[in-house]
Amino acid sequence: MSKILVIEDEFAIRDNIIELLEIEDFEVFSAENGRIGFQQASEHLPDLILCDVMMPDLDGYGVLSALRSNPTTATIPFIFLTAKAEHTDIRQGMGLGADDYLTKPCTAEELLEAVKTRLKKQEIFEKQSQLKLDELRRSITHSLPHELRTPLNGILGNTELLLLELEDLDVDEMRKMLEDIRTSSQRLNRLIINFLLYADLELISANNQRIQALQKSSVSSVDTLISDAAKEQARLFNRETDLQLKLQDSPVKIAATRLAKLVEELVNNAFKFSEPGTPVSVKTEVKDNKFVLLVSDKGREMTPEEIQKVGAYLQFERKLYEQQGSGMGLSIVKRLVELHDGKLIIESIPNKETTVRVELAIAANL
Template sequence: MATQILLIEDEIQIRENVATLLSLKGYEVSTAPDGREGISQAIVSPPDLILCDIMMPEMDGYQVLDTIRNNRSLATVPFIFLTAKTEEIDVRRGMVSGADDYLTKPFTLDSLLRTIEGRLQREALREANLQARLEELRRTLTSVSTHEYNTPLSGILGFTSLLMDHFQEFNEEDTLSMLSMIKASALRLKRSLDNLRLMEELQQVESANTTHEFYSHGISRIDADMVRQLAGKVKERQGEEIDCQVEVANAALDCPEAGLRLILDELIDNACKFSNGSQPIQIIGRPEGINYRLSFLNVGQHFKAEDIARIAPYTQFDRKIYEQQGSGLGLSIVKKLLTFKKSPMTIQSTPAGETSVTIIFQQVLN
């Protein structure tokens, strides 16, 4: 299929000459005599590249460019200005607005073709890179979700089959143990699905450049009993005993209860998941002036400094080395929730695997 070029030019002679020359070179060219008509044509039939004059009546090239860049379906279309203006300030304005290149009239056919081909090649490389990244994300999602959903499902199906097929062979203690494992697997699966829904919700909020009332407004209290209760739920979900030391001072925090509980749940889960069991997990909360410092400490898998910047949905670090639970959403959810309150999070980890995650909340003082 021929490359489609939209030419927006108010001077009829230039418009017809350029359109004819490009057509002879194999391009499919549509033309518009002004900015409004050009935008209408671009929306109805998105081109592969736009050539646009700057000095036009009613709607100049800068206004056309702004409109194009603010249209989601056209935002990445290569855009080249054609103009007699050669002042540096004019060139800079066009580039700052998002133009890809600038051709000064009069220009030769050779320079026009080289500019068009260069921009189309760059766009092709960008598209190929995007497709490669999407393919890598697809493979990651398939790998993570298959493991994360099938593992608890296998546990549920396996223990259920044992109970149904050999019910009379098990004593009460064995039966309760298997029922406990079934419950832990179901809780793990439910959490994975809940996190998937929550991440989609938070990403929609982020793309809309808004905040979510449910997670951004409100006051909640934190105390040791609340943290211990959440830690108990994490232990139940993971189906194993975890030694957890809680030293949390009572405080009122500028954070809605739903958001605080999600943050605590994710960070306790993360600390438990990556602990090697050699030392207890520590959760420490202390007032510091108008702020409140909450830290989660564990000893286990090393969290590399370069991985901190790579925290993102469905990203798991060193998955080929360590067998990991979870879908890689936990820290991403925490980061997004904290952005609503502008609360900083820092992660420090030594090569020996001593890792601390610290969050600073603002206190609500009487």
């Protein structure tokens, strides 16, 4: 049974709506003003809210704004009931995140149709979200244990050999084992950092205040930052000569550490999925008042389906290619770009080139 909250200050209207909804077997809660309505919503977490606009103490816009600012109530479907039908009023409500707008007086059929339509859409949305969650869970189950065990095995195995055969090993053998331990440790550390970062970005995405704080960050100059991040990845893959840089400097609305991470993941992927001796290009430009970052490689292409399904812990064709990594790199980039109101575009031409294009807002001169 779906739960519906009715927030309406006029008793007669509120009572009629409650009676109508209860006849249709909905569980109904009600409130006579906006402040009580917000408290009821936080307490009962209804499946849908019907709310008047003009109310004492806290009007409908204030109720909706408060609901959307609270992570526990932010996604509850919300329908305005109002005698105000001006275009500007409707746009104000929709801008705050209202799902529908009914003008009073409305018929019982109109109200019930709006309620059932919105609940049906929410049901479809929740099913899709559950499917994505199930897919994420399967991906974690398959990829994360492997990604944790592989570097751990390298660390434990080489450490055990050093302890057992220390007296019989020469300096070169010990150096090789220590280098293997360091490589495995760096891989494990990178995995943990990315896992924690992705989890934090997901939490930020559900908190409007943190999103706003994130979007206030900016960096005045990016060419050296991008160059250093790209060169470090080239060095890790021993492919310094494959890296091609063509950078145009610009102030950008993103924190320096976030931009460096974005470049790190894109360039790491470009080297990971392309052969030594083939170029990896990193280019920046200012176009149409946007800062554009382009990372290209000549490696394996991505299909349109793979591009569409970019997500955490998802590796494409792992059994065939056995690539290293948890698949979080592009997901981190995607989420960072989304949180900064940017664009991420992936273009892949079979047997030719894959290019990842990131567009971010230019910051005012600092």
